[in-house]
Amino acid sequence: MSMAGKSEPIIEVEGLMTAFGDHVIHENLDLTVNRGEVIGIVGGSGTGKSVLLRTILGLKQPDAGRIRVFGIDLAELPEEERRLHERRWGVLFQDGALFSALTVAENIQVPYREHLHLSPELMDELAAIKIAMVGLRPTAGALYPSELSGGMRKRAGLARALALDPEILFLDEPTAGLDPIGAAAFDDLINELKEALGLTVFLVTHDLDTLHATCDRIAVLAEKHVILVGTIDDMLRSDHPWIHEYFHGPRARAALAGK
């Protein structure tokens, strides 16, 4: 875990450029995430927050620039070795992306079955613990994704992301579509897991409450690159028009007052 002044970078993005055809999403984007911190990525719709996340995960090829995770440029590794490192992160996609043909418990066990040799009892036991850890009822394990509410799907997706005790947790809009109580509970959950598991969390969000409640640092995406990285106080002091609007708008004041 990171101490003040002694921070070890876990994700390093340098000079990233991504584009869909002629449409350039990122240009000259630099970002460093340190081990043990929760970093929030904010930006207007269409500024490429999710694309950045997908590019770091290797789901989209960058057109230029370097991305190093765990100090390694994963794109240069052979397939086999990359797989080994990919097990060291967990991802929660926007709507959970659970496998619809499997129950929640089976979804959580997918990485166990694929990557490890564990006895069925141990897998059941571990799945039950992950289910409890993300705040689902024990009965949820036997349900199929189509039988879950949106909030439960996100929690189940989080349980699957945590299955292998990842070092980095990527969350794509984890609180979008949740009611305020559910969203607040999710924020607490992220803090709690970060404390207990020493996670690094890469959080893409629009939710100002989540930013206040969980993030150590915030990176603002605009004009195709990261225009500012800093704490919430840095954001409040910035006079960049978009950042000012975002962190001083009516919703931001409400979130701030709620603190």
Next chain:
Amino acid sequence: MLRVEALGDWRIAALSAVDGELRALAGRKIEAERAVIDFSGITRFDTSSAAVLDRTARLLEEKGLRVEFEGASDAQRRLLDKVDACDTPDRPKSPPVPFYIEIVDRIGATMRDMGEEARGMLGFVGAVVSAIGRTVANPRRFRFVPFVHHMEKSGFDALPLVCLLTFLIGAVVAQQGAVQLRQFGAEVFTVNLIAIIFLREVGLLLTAIIVAGRSGSAFTAEIGSMKMREEIDAMRALGLDPMDMLVIPRVMALTVTLPLLTFIADLMGLLGGGVVVFFMLDMSPGVYLTRVQEAVDFWTVAVGLIKAPFMAAVIALVGCRAGLSVTGSAESVGAMTTRSVVRSIFLVIILDALFAMFFTAVGI
């Protein structure tokens, strides 16, 4: 005193090796009052190993031992606490059902499903008929563009496949028929064989089966994925009737195109037969056509074509209904598509048998 020393890398990948031993340990008879689990040798630790050690400690405590964690770091203690709080009591598992009960149970469930399915299908047919009635009463409800679109997709686009297959089957039937009939010196009747068999039965059956596989499955998959992505609900919420938008155009399009396809299939079958007859029996095309005309009367052709719209309706109805019965998962789209094809081919053949009985009874 019982002492458990944990050493080295205790992450999940290494757990299967120690899990069995720890379970065995907790299951043994132990003559001690105190157990110590020593954490100081652990280099790497995670939730899963915390879960296993926590469970071991709990099992030992149930045997009346006092369990202490020695040398655990703050982070390790936090994990242990977290896991301990998450531990859920094992629910008693229901005893396994004996296989003979399970077989009976499955047969019963299948029968019940079939009964429900039959009722559902009947209801669906009723709903479609009443929707067609509404459309007739108010023709402006009819969606002309999707109707034409589906005629093109399930009719026109199927032409190459239908033509090729019926041409080949026609040729094969003629060749086999000629070989057998030659034994009686009756090879000229090969023409009657091809003409009757194709115009009455095979042309239609082949076409219907091809269309069931091509278009019935497409209907199910299209409507099914729309259902899965809540597009059907969106239509209802916008005040649009999925019956009008999706089902009626497909049913009508197939009902119109299958007889047309069948007619072309008949011609191609006769052509395939004619080519074989030309080469095997040296019968000129002119003679072939005259003999076909002699062998066939109006009702031979009519019997084949009358059946076509009914089979088309069955294929389209089964396909659309299967699509609308899709539930949330991607797997269910696949299952429903399979079911729709199997069921429509099955019903097409049953229907053909019923028509055969009917036509025999009325003497055609």
